[in-house]
Amino acid sequence: MTRISQHSSIKVSWGERLVIAFPILAFISMIWIYAVNVPWLDDVDVFPDFLGKFLSSNNWDERWYLLFKPNNEHRVVYAKLANLLHYALTGTLNMRTLTIASNVTLFGILWIFWRIVRDNKLKAIYFIPIPFILLQPQYYLTSLWTITGFQYQPVIFWGLMGMYLLSRQTIVGFITAIFLVFFDSFTMSNGMFYWIAGLVILCLQGRYKELLVWAIFMLLTIKIYFLNFSNEANDLGFKYFAQHPHESFFGFFTHLGGSFDFFTDWEIFKRSVLPTIAGAIMVSIVGIWIIAFLLFSDKLPFSLLKLNLKENYFKRLHQRISENSSNYIILGGLIFLLINALVIAILRPRFGYFVMIVGNYKIYPAMFFAFTYVIVATTWLKEKSHIWIKGIIGLAIVFNILSYGKFLPEVHERRKDLLTRVYNQQYNQIGLGPAIHTPFYDYVNQAMGRLTAQGIYTYPKGFYTGYEQDLSKPLSNFPDLKVDIHPTPDGIVIDEKSLVHGKGLNDGTYLILKSQTRTYLFYQKSPHWWGRTYQGSSTLIPIKTYEPDKYKIGVIHVLNNQVSFFDTKQEVELKL
Incomplete structure (x- = not known):
C-alpha cells in the first residue's frame, strides 16, 4: 500500500486504485470516442463567430467588447479564452479538441472531493462511490456539447476552488478566492452565487474584515456583470x-433529484415522480446538516444556541461538523x-416542466447527489x-x-x-x-x-467520406428498397422496415434527398437500448431544413462499416 501524497494519511491499495480508475477511464473513453468537430446551435456564437470577429478586428476596444459581450443570458469569458488559447496553439478551430478540453475541470472537481475525504481522515474506500456517481453520461449535453462544457462544469469547479481556499483561512487563499469567484462569475452568470456562499463561510469563520472586503467585491462584480445587460427573459420567467x-415548488425537488431520471420516454408527470421523491429525500438530509452547521454556530447573530442552551442532537451534530474545515467546501x-x-x-x-430535468442541467443534480453522499459519509x-x-459502493x-445503459445509446446516436x-x-x-432563410441561418453561414x-x-x-462519388450518382444506379411516406405537422416521415440496425459507431439507416442541384442526408436518432437487434427505421425530414424542390428518395445503410446505397423509386415535393 502507498500514500496518495506525502501530506496525506490515506493509504490506497492497488485494488482501490483499480476500482477508482474504472469510472474515470470509462468516462474518458466515452468523451474521446464521441466528441466531434461540429459546432452546434449556441456553439456558433461563442466559437466560430467570436473567433472570426476577434481575429479580423484591429481594435482592442472592440476585442474586449467581444470577449465580455453576453451570449444569450450569460457572459462566457472562460469559453472564449479557451477558444483563443486553442487557436494560439494550433492556428485552427477544432470543436472536438475543445470539447475534450472542456471536461478537464470535472477532474478538478474530483480532486476537491478527494481532498474533502482526505481532510476528514476517512479511508480511501469512502472516496470510491464519488467517481461512480459523478462520471457518467446522464449530462452528455454538457460533457459532449462544447459551449455547455465550458460553462456548467467550470462554473462549479472555479467556485469550489474558491471555497476550498476560503476553508484554508489564509490571506493569500482569501485574495486568490476573490479572483477565482470573480472569474467564475464571468464563466457563467450563476457563478455569482458563490459570492453568497463565501459570505456565509466567512461569517461562520468569524473573519469579519475579510467579510466586508468580500461583500465589496461581490457588489462590484454584480455591477460590472449587469452593465448593459438585458433581463427581458428573466422578467418573463417571474411572470410565469x-x-x-x-x-416551481415541485420543480426545485425534481431538479435536484434529476440523477434518478431514468424513464425519459414517459410523459412528464410520471417521469418526474422518482426524481422529485429522490430530490426531497436528499434535500431533507442536506437540510439537517445545514441547520446543524449554520443555525447552531456561535459565530452567527441568529444562532439557535442563544435560544436553547440544553444539549441536543443538533448541537452534537454541529460540533462534529465544525471540527473539520473541509466542511466549508461542502x-x-x-x-x-x-x-x-x-x-x-x-x-x-415557462419553457416546460421537462426543463427541470433537461440533459444539459444534469451535472447539477449529479453534484448534489455526490455532496449528499459525502455528507452522509463524513x-x-x-x-x-x-x-x-x-x-x-455497490449501489453507486x-x-x-x-x-451508461440508459444514456450511452443516446450519446451513440447523437454522434x-x-x-x-x-x-x-x-x-x-x-x-447546425x-x-x-432566417436571420440565424444567415448568421451561421457567415460565421462558418x-x-x-x-x-x-x-x-x-x-x-460518407470516400463515398462522395456514390452520393453524386443517380439513385437509379442502386438496388430498389421499399419505403412508406407519411406527412405530419412536423415534416415528412419516411418508414423503412427491412434493414437491420447494427451497434457499430456509424451503423444505421440514413436517408438521401436528391434534387437536380442538391443532396441532403438525414438521420433519425433511435431510442433503442443496446443488447437487442432492431430492424427498420422511421426518419423525419423536419420542415424548413431544406430548399423547396422535388426530391428523389434514397437510402444509405451502414452495417459493420459496410456501406450500401438503395433507390426507393419514390419522389416527394417539399415546400417551406
Whole structure:
C-alpha cells in the first residue's frame, strides 16, 4: 500500500486504485470516442463567430467588447479564452479538441472531493462511490456539447476552488478566492452565487474584515456583470412563476433529484415522480446538516444556541461538523447548488416542466447527489462498520451502470446525427441548428464561411467520406428498397422496415434527398437500448431544413462499416 501524497494519511491499495480508475477511464473513453468537430446551435456564437470577429478586428476596444459581450443570458469569458488559447496553439478551430478540453475541470472537481475525504481522515474506500456517481453520461449535453462544457462544469469547479481556499483561512487563499469567484462569475452568470456562499463561510469563520472586503467585491462584480445587460427573459420567467408557483415548488425537488431520471420516454408527470421523491429525500438530509452547521454556530447573530442552551442532537451534530474545515467546501458547494436550483425552478418552468430535468442541467443534480453522499459519509458513516460503505459502493456502481445503459445509446446516436447535420452544412449551408432563410441561418453561414475560407475550420469526416462519388450518382444506379411516406405537422416521415440496425459507431439507416442541384442526408436518432437487434427505421425530414424542390428518395445503410446505397423509386415535393 502507498500514500496518495506525502501530506496525506490515506493509504490506497492497488485494488482501490483499480476500482477508482474504472469510472474515470470509462468516462474518458466515452468523451474521446464521441466528441466531434461540429459546432452546434449556441456553439456558433461563442466559437466560430467570436473567433472570426476577434481575429479580423484591429481594435482592442472592440476585442474586449467581444470577449465580455453576453451570449444569450450569460457572459462566457472562460469559453472564449479557451477558444483563443486553442487557436494560439494550433492556428485552427477544432470543436472536438475543445470539447475534450472542456471536461478537464470535472477532474478538478474530483480532486476537491478527494481532498474533502482526505481532510476528514476517512479511508480511501469512502472516496470510491464519488467517481461512480459523478462520471457518467446522464449530462452528455454538457460533457459532449462544447459551449455547455465550458460553462456548467467550470462554473462549479472555479467556485469550489474558491471555497476550498476560503476553508484554508489564509490571506493569500482569501485574495486568490476573490479572483477565482470573480472569474467564475464571468464563466457563467450563476457563478455569482458563490459570492453568497463565501459570505456565509466567512461569517461562520468569524473573519469579519475579510467579510466586508468580500461583500465589496461581490457588489462590484454584480455591477460590472449587469452593465448593459438585458433581463427581458428573466422578467418573463417571474411572470410565469407568479401564475404557476406550484410548478416551481415541485420543480426545485425534481431538479435536484434529476440523477434518478431514468424513464425519459414517459410523459412528464410520471417521469418526474422518482426524481422529485429522490430530490426531497436528499434535500431533507442536506437540510439537517445545514441547520446543524449554520443555525447552531456561535459565530452567527441568529444562532439557535442563544435560544436553547440544553444539549441536543443538533448541537452534537454541529460540533462534529465544525471540527473539520473541509466542511466549508461542502457548505459552499451546497449553497451554490441550492440557490441555482431555486433560480432554475422559478425562471425555467415557462419553457416546460421537462426543463427541470433537461440533459444539459444534469451535472447539477449529479453534484448534489455526490455532496449528499459525502455528507452522509463524513457525518454519519465515519465510525460505522465498512459493511455500510461497501453497500453504498455497490449501489453507486449499479447507478453508474444504469446510467451508461440508459444514456450511452443516446450519446451513440447523437454522434451520427451531428455528423449528418454537418454534411448538410458543408454542402447545403444548413444543418447546425437554424431553420432555412432566417436571420440565424444567415448568421451561421457567415460565421462558418469566414473560418472555412481562411482554413481555420475544416469540416470533419463522416461515414460518407470516400463515398462522395456514390452520393453524386443517380439513385437509379442502386438496388430498389421499399419505403412508406407519411406527412405530419412536423415534416415528412419516411418508414423503412427491412434493414437491420447494427451497434457499430456509424451503423444505421440514413436517408438521401436528391434534387437536380442538391443532396441532403438525414438521420433519425433511435431510442433503442443496446443488447437487442432492431430492424427498420422511421426518419423525419423536419420542415424548413431544406430548399423547396422535388426530391428523389434514397437510402444509405451502414452495417459493420459496410456501406450500401438503395433507390426507393419514390419522389416527394417539399415546400417551406
